[in-house]
Amino acid sequence: MIFKLLKMLLFRSRQKQPQVEAKNQANVSSSDTISPLLKSKLAVLKERMGTSSDFIIREISDTSSGPYPFAISYIDGLIDQGLLADLMESLTSDFGNSFQGDVDPAIWFKDKLPVGNLNVVSSEKQMVNSILEGRVLVMIHGVQEAYAVSILGGQRRGVEEPTSQTVVRGPKEGFTEDISTNTAMLRRRIRSADLSFESRIVGKYTQTKISVAYIKGIANPDVVKEVLSRIDMIQTDSILESGYIEEFIQDGVRSTFPTIYNTERPDTVAGGLLEGLVAILVDGTPFTLIAPVTFFRFIVSSEDYYQRYDLATFLRIIRFVSFFVALLLPSIYIATTTFHQEMLPTTLLIALAAQRESTPLPALLEALVMEITFEVIREAGVRMPRAIGPAISIVGALVLGQAAVQAGIVSAAMVIVVSFTAISNFVLPAINMAAAVRLLRFILMFLAGTMGLFGILAGLIPILAHLASLQSFGVPYLMPLAPFNKNNMKDVIYRAPWWKMKTRPVMIGDNNEVRQSANHNSFSEQATDHNKDPMR
Amino acid sequence: MNKYSVRVSGLAITLSLFEIGSTTLFLLGGKAKQDAWISMSIGAISGLILLLLYLVIYNLDAKHDLFELYRKYFGKILGSVLALVFVAYFTYEASRNLRDLGELTAMTLLNKTPLFLILLIAITVVGNTVRYGPMVLFIMCTILMPIMVIGYGLLVLFISVTGIAHLDYFLPVLENGMGPVWSAAIPELVSFPFGQTLLFLVFFCLVPKSKHLNKTILVAYCISAVVLIILNQLEILVLGPDLAGISTYPLLQVVQVIQVTKVLERTDALFTLILYLGLGVKIASFYLGAVIGLYRITSIKINIWVIPLGITILMLSLLSKTYTEFIWVGLHFTVNKVFPIFQIALPFLLLCVMLLRKKKRKEG
Structure with missing residues (x-):
């Protein structure tokens, strides 16, 4: 019943999607195109951003150092000052000198800007958003588009040992508040092209980046779809921690028992992904959610898999x-x-x-x-x-x-x-x-x-x-005890040795059942007879 | 999304817990004295035949439950009346078990608490379970089964280790011939507990069609029947046929006799909890059966029926003024005269009509 209702709701919300997005960003609603004039671009930015003291516009109107007047705009503290200096230097000196008059400046700038991560921005809304995301916006007089350059920086906490779930044996690094660091940590553990991240922006004011991670071919695609659509349904002002997301998307809304697991350990998340679970990473918090989980996962520590x-x-x-x-x-x-x-x-x-x-x-x-x-x-x-x-x-x-x-x-x-x-x-x-x-x-x-x-x-x-x-x-929350499942019981109270856990848990990793080749046994079971001979 | 559906194993486990349910509270076949096990076996075999009858009905038309079958083959009006009669029967059975639970509590754990309060709490707890529907009941039974197995297993283990069972209480076999053994078995032991599997005609159709169902259900029934016979005979072997016959709760008395070291002296309070689980499963199953029946007749949702039916069960359980009257009505009147109608006559009638109205059956 509840599921049907939910599905209906989800389906409706999917159709409404464009509207939702528009509503989410109502505070920056604006026209679709931007004027090529530098002055009018800057006027738009100033109008949207107001007089915030951390919002910085640097305008260079002297054409002698470059081919065109240009301006850069960013938010102080979100970018790397060293890289910014490099960018400025190249824009004003060598770079400008190498410009030849007969090329279209739009193409030329796009090709020659000396940075890796460059987005072309073509609407006022995007201009404001890319500045808020922590990019440097490069606007050139006479060019219709603006360029958002990603030189993220500023002070963030480094990778440290997780404080909430400590282990004696096992990796000692924990997630940080930065979502790209976190996704990189997962990538470093699962070097497979099948590991995919799907991003969403949630929160009308916070514009929080959320990444849904899963492994294609192992995770149940229906669960992935369900997770994504439940996230899409969220219409809220702010997401400051993964706990917000958890409360919005969990099944037992009024339950004291958690139906979504949270952890700040990348190895736990990687283990979950490999079993076929879906992880939800939220920018701004080291706590990552994984689902679907049963009661017994909350009694398991990731260390169980590293110890004998x-x-x-x-x-x-x-x-x-x-x-x-x-x-x-x-x-x-x-x-x-x-x-x-x-x-x-x-x-x-x-x-x-x-x-x-x-x-x-x-x-x-x-x-x-x-x-x-x-x-x-x-x-x-x-x-x-x-x-x-x-x-x-x-x-x-x-x-x-x-x-x-x-x-x-x-x-x-x-x-x-x-x-x-x-x-x-x-x-x-x-x-x-x-x-x-x-x-x-x-x-x-x-x-x-x-x-x-x-x-x-x-x-x-x-x-x-x-x-x-x-x-x-x-x-079911009490799976595999009830409804009973013999295969999943290998990893509930009794943790079977790794070489015995040949298949992924039923109902979670159904898609790609086999974890190890079926006829592979432990070394000792494989060993030839003379190895086992006690008289030898 | 994964969609979990009811499994045969969950249903079979529920059936065995349901059969063991309240049965272990009483000494069955007490009239046959030391030959109770023969009476029990006769009862169990008759119950098995009845279960086969029910399974035949199920296999003839696996898509409909008991109430729908009556409405389908007896026409809307007569069918609804018969379905309602079955609802009444299930409600009454639930109320009897509820009273059993209340009396057990008043006698062992809470001597000063008013009976009404105990019954109210019990029916609230059970009603809350019923509210979730059959699937949750089956899942709960799957969880409770290990607890019951460990509980009864430890009991049997301790009895055999401490050597308080006197094997000579088996003798003399058939002291007074087959007469008393037979009369103890039929119809009493068929009506309670072995014929009560009728209720499961409501639940069979919830399971997706499976080849294993018949076999699994029969195996579950046989295992629980054997367990019942063993437990029942152990009561006689420990207490002796005379004491066991007059004891209110012979099994609890057996538990009290057990003494393993100085620590495990009075475990009967703990064992009462295991009896509660059995009683609870039984009340919940009958309650749920009745609620499903009302849903089939009126097509008003299950969770709406739970509360009025819960109140009815509570009132019915208070019908008998004293425990003696309650037991007399239960073990002498209803068991002999009323229950066979529901467990034997009406299902048999249904089977005959089903066989006659072949066309109707093919309508699906």
Whole structure:
């Protein structure tokens, strides 16, 4: 149903496309042609750009240094000053001298401008846009067109180690805020002509560049089309981060669970592309989106594929356990201590009861107080200036932890439960999945506090139903566990050795199933008999 | 875009969970004492014959579900009335299971909570699942299956490891002849649980036509029947035929008897959760069947029917004032006199009409 509706909408929006674009750029609407007169070009620019102090027009009207008067215009800070000086130099000196009068100046300039990336601009709108994109606009008197020269520069952050998803083994470089650096990083990893990028400009004011990356022949063309058309549907003022795009195009609009994965690791994106996923790169943020993804990708770290498969499997089990601990431990503690004491072994029960005797609050309130305290400390840890960091850990650990127990306000067991839950939450490699768990934990705690195990189950079943109903671009969210798929199970909890993962995941990389030649086995399986002979 | 459709495996898993469902709550074939397993086997085989009947109906006209079949072959008016009767039957079955769930909760986990509140929460949770439609139910069953398998598997393992099952409770075989064994099996055990697969005539047609369907469904049915017979007999082997016969929830009592080290003493609270899952699957399936029926008759969307039907199920489940009355109605009246009409008579009638009206069948 929803899909049909969506498709209808998409189809309509595709037809409306030209209109949408026009609306997007309504602020720079203008006539289609530009006047050959330098003065009128400059007048147009000045009218559009106003008196912004970073907008610079350099006009050279002295014809003795060149054949024609010309002007260049750019935005300060977006271009490389050194290259600009070179350009100016050549325009004014040698370049001008070599001009011969009998050639059409338009062709001559276009051919001879000493730069690599040159766009011919033939409308007022494009003139303004190319300046805003950070190009230098070269306008020559008497030439109908203008030339947009790309000498992008200015200060940008360099390639650094990703901070949000660190690994022990694996590449240490992360995406940056610059989209061309990011696409280059993917190119460097996948040197194939099949890797394609499709660009879109979104955001009426921000004019953010968005690149959709996929590998032709592996990615499902329908998914690519769907991603592109959903991006085309976006009509908004601004895109400042990939999170905007994620919220606009994800399937479960009201879901706490993410259906699009974000990462700042180029190797994770490259791995995804090779499985048949589609990546969405957004200019201005190192976080790149990949889709379609299932629940289990959020438990996987890219490191799993670099470490040995047995260790990777073990780590995945640990992460699964942590997922459930982070979701359920406080609620199970509340349920057992308030409703089902008989479930606990007697000695443990006595120990717990002795502790709880001196605490004034019921278990639910106690847990809520501690959980909220922890959330506050955590939020403070993110926001506060680095220099006060140690102070927070002292306050958090000593004052709120130990002192609260000694004062008899909370029980020691509760501190253990809350701390372990918090630590477990950090094990999850994807922050947005961890956030979903964090939110649902509170709901489950309430249910456990009011109805015990029955309440926990009454909370878990709707969560499960919700997960079962979610889809990410047509792929069921709980795939391959349910609907069960034996082939995809090779990369869920158990990470099969690489030589065993011969095919791409079903429903994602269906187009080009085979990842390795079917009869290739590991070296040891291929080895001849005498290699295996133990007596040798 | 990929379009995911319901798979046979999901349907088969749902059928087995549905069959195990609430059945393990009670001791079945208690009248046959230590020969309950023979009664159960007779019941299971009769159920298998009924399932074959349903599969024949499905294979004759695979494009329509139970309600559409009645409307097609019995005419609009009579067909709609019969379909409505089936909706009522499914609703009643759902309400019985809901009450079971409520009583189980009140007895084990929440002794002080009012029954109405428990039922309300349970029907809300189940209704929420039904709202998503059959595909989500099948996917959920696929996820819940490993949990149920592990739960029951551990139970059987612990019983055999701790040696609390007394094999001599098998004896004497057929102490009083075939009489009590037979009367325990038919019609009680056919009506509940083995004949209830009738419901799946609503779901079969959701699966894209597949050669495997018949075989997979039969295998799933047989596996769940064997599991049921084993679990049922284990209750007798652990508790003895007399105690098992008078116990309200014999399986929970078995769980309480198990003691593996000092840590795993009272796992019955945890095991109740597994019983909940079975009960939930059963309520959800009947509920969904009824909702689909109403949708077929009125062509008003499923999600609109969910709430009024949920309220009806809730009210119906409160019909019996006491648990004793509820159990008496369930295990003596409806099982013997009412359910066979729906599980045997009406489907058989449908089959006959389908065979007679060949032309109609070819209309597709």
